[in-house]
Amino acid sequence: MQATDPDIYWITEPQLGLAGNMYLPLFMQGLTTTVKHLFSPKVTVSFPEERPQIGNPLIYRGVHRLNKDEAGRVKCVACFLCATACPAHCIDIVAAPSPWPDREKYPESFTIDELRCIFCGMCEEACPVDAVELTSLLDLTGRSREEMIFDKEKLLSVYDMTQAAEPMKSLELGNAPSK
């Protein structure tokens, strides 16, 4: 493309007046904004003592959990949809024939590498039985890489930990799958 190309629009910026150049009106404007913010409520919190307010836990994407059904069994049916959807390839499932009559398979092992996860929520979207969910737990720390690879037990324990505060999203949203 050449500079003479008729498709190029040349933008000439309007001239600033002397007053604009002298900055004084803008000065008052800027200073007012600054002073206003000086006294406005703060958005940060003193973290470990105070917890940040999570706007809507239903759409927050924090640490994963594996939901349990009414009988306390893992809800997952090992369909691999989440592992397929995961863009970070961090879900690893080993399926086994289910010991229960109401389903064919169940996950013998189910691990999520929280270090590779990008918390996109695709797994939650993909799951047909709402088994994997992202909670609003946000301080995810560990002392080693191994510790950050969450296995089935750990993911189920996250459910036990959070179910009181955060009921299953499907129930919350009022569209629980009919049996």
Add this chain to the structure above:
Amino acid sequence: MSPDLIAALVKIALLIGGLMTAAAYLVLLERWIAAWVQDRKGPNRVGIPLTDIKLFGLGQPLADGLKFIFKEEYTPAHVDKALFVLAPLVILAAALAIFAVIPFGSVVPDFDIWGYKFTGDAVNLVVAPGVDVGLIYVFALSSIAVYGVILGGWSSNNKYSFIGGLRSSAQLIAYEIPMGLGILGIVLSTGSLRLDAIIGSQAQSGWWNAMTQPLGLLVFTVAAFAEAARLPFDLPEAEQELIGGYHTEYAGMKLILFLIAEFLHMITAALLIVILFFGGWHFWGLTGADDQVTWLGALLRIFVLVTKFMLVVLFFMLVRWSWPRFRFDQLMSLAWKVMLPLGLLNLATMAILVELEANGTLPVGSQGTFALVGWGVMLVGWIGSALVAPLQTDNRPRPGAGGLLEPERLLA
């Protein structure tokens, strides 16, 4: 040792200790203000070490200082060693030496310690009392800062540092002129270069120079911001854009010397604004007359001075978050095309008024007239410029002003 010498040494010790502490805590204040303005909480953790006492983060400066001390004192191999070490020393020494003539209060009553008699007159709250060239001394020393900057840039043997140094010295030199012009009006109307005399004359007439010379205040304040390299004039550093300007190659203690010097420049600028334009320690009906000094009066004067100083510093810090940085050409045209004429206008007005006062046309001490004329000149200048060039503060492309959003160009 004579009492004078002891007094001077005590004052120097107090001054340097006080200034260093002040600089450290002003850094903390600056960080607080930065945080509050951005709706954050700011540093509030570091308190007394090894305990849980947090004290609103008042231990932060100490921690920062320790961090700088324990940092590796790295000197790149390609620098000019001698000048490289000299530069921060020059800039810090000059910045500290300025305070020798700055009065931190007024007079104190007579007193004696351990048999040494001190008369209140001798114990002036200035390290070097009675320097008749006070203001010139301040300017001479603040110009030396340019040497520090350019030495730092040059000795680093690095093109970025060098360019940063050049930019910085161009800025410092350009704004020295409006700064001088802003002050000349005051020197004319006071008839003295001594800072305490300038405060004294404001206290005597009860008219602060800010009221009688608003234009001078404007010019001086803008120039002081530029001299102290504070935003919106912080082109020497421009943390977000340059890699650090003239002190790119510095680390550890040498870097902190530069940073302290920068803060001292801000302190100087704020003190000068207070002393020259806002009456120093004077406040109507609070600070009393000079002939009946009590301890209460002396302390009140110091308190008033410090309060005014803190307000000006607060202004410095708020301005930092209110404005975007100038471009270099804007910086230069502001200095030469706007501030220089305004400073000359102020000077000419003051010269005329002082002359009229001297030859008897105006009664002596007609500060009210001064104020009226000063504000009149400022307002007429402002309205005039607004009429000549309309109050246009937005240069974004928009309909009717050319550019992409012009309807006929979109249709064509």
